[in-house]
Amino acid sequence: MAPKASLKGKGKAGKGSKGRKEQSTANCVKEWSTWAMKKAKVIVHFGFIPLVIVIGMNSEPKPSLYQLLSPV
Incomplete structure (x- = not known):
């Protein structure tokens, strides 16, 4: 069997990386806005x-x- 690729990052976090809480908040906002747009x-x-x-x-x-309601 071939080993599965890991999705985790390696090494130290760079400048552009976000913390777990920020990612969670961003995902929550994205899901909420998608839900709201579908309802709208x-x-x-x-x-x-x-x-x-x-x-x-x-x-x-x-x-x-x-x-x-008549077309004329």
């Missing part, structure tokens, strides 16, 4: 047309729902 995408996707209908219903002159 779904909200915008399913909320845009109802928002347009509500704004149209509250404008002057007040159209009926049929006039608002």
